[in-house]
Amino acid sequence: MEYQCAGINQVQVNETVGLTFSMALRSMLRQAPNVIMLGEIRDLETASIAINASLTGHLVFSTLHTNDAAGAIPRLIDMAVEPYLLPASLVAVLAQRLVRTICPDCKQPVADPAAVFAELKLEPPAGVPLRLWKGAGCAECKQSGYRGRQALFELMLLDERFHDPIVRRAGAPDYFRLARERGMQTMFEDGLRQVLAGSTTIEEVLEVTRQVEGA
Numbered sequence: 001m002e003y004q005c006a007g008i009n010q011v012q013v014n015e016t017v018g019l020t021f022s023m024a025l026r027s028m029l030r031q032a033p034n035v036i037m038l039g040e041i042r043d044l045e046t047a048s049i050a051i052n053a054s055l056t057g058h059l060v061f062s063t064l065h066t067n068d069a070a071g072a073i074p075r076l077i078d079m080a081v082e083p084y085l086l087p088a089s090l091v092a093v094l095a096q097r098l099v100r101t102i103c104p105d106c107k108q109p110v111a112d113p114a115a116v117f118a119e120l121k122l123e124p125p126a127g128v129p130l131r132l133w134k135g136a137g138c139a140e141c142k143q144s145g146y147r148g149r150q151a152l153f154e155l156m157l158l159d160e161r162f163h164d165p166i167v168r169r170a171g172a173p174d175y176f177r178l179a180r181e182r183g184m185q186t187m188f189e190d191g192l193r194q195v196l197a198g199s200t201t202i203e204e205v206l207e208v209t210r211q212v213e214g215a
Helices: 021-030 044-055 072-078 083-089 113-119 160-167 172-181 187-196 202-209
Strands: 035-037 059-061 092-102 107-109 133-135 146-157
Touching: 021 035, 021 044, 044 059, 044 083, 072 083, 072 092, 072 160, 072 172, 083 160, 092 133, 092 187, 092 202, 146 172, 146 187, 146 202, 160 172, 187 202
Parallel strands: 035 059
Antiparallel strands: 092 146, 107 133
8 A cells, every 4th residue: 555545445455365356346345435446457357346336336446458548448348348338337438648758957949840740740730839849958867858757648438329339349449439529639639739838749749659549
């Protein structure tokens, strides 16, 4: 347990004494908590308990290893979760990746931002000032030009349009399309916003997102 928080009950897994992840989760559910936070959904047993808890009125937060937000649904189905359970239990998926932030001590503007976008074969965003920054390298950042990290996000909100594709086990591109129709911003687009705000570089965003979300 990394933090002690008032009003929050925490359980440390100890498999040597039989206190497994799933057993601890079942014990917590017997206490009828309003909110449950799982470190990770890693197998069918954990996923089933989490989904059943959600279906019975609990607010469940957890993590799942996928490439993007749309990939969460096929990942759960690959774990053998019954697809018909997901539309009623899954509310939203938030995907994130970390990018390095520009060192504030050696931060400087890029001379020709338009040329950078042209070289990378990217269309500059319309309606915003086209400005880019980079770190020149200094003792504070060990000549890397970066210091610290921040997250890029994309939030996929589920609605009734997701029901039929989920039940017929559609692939991630179908969920991505539905989310985009509702206005979901991809991690690349969020990264581009951070680039223009001077938080990170376009090269760092491309390296981390690989533009998979915008393909």
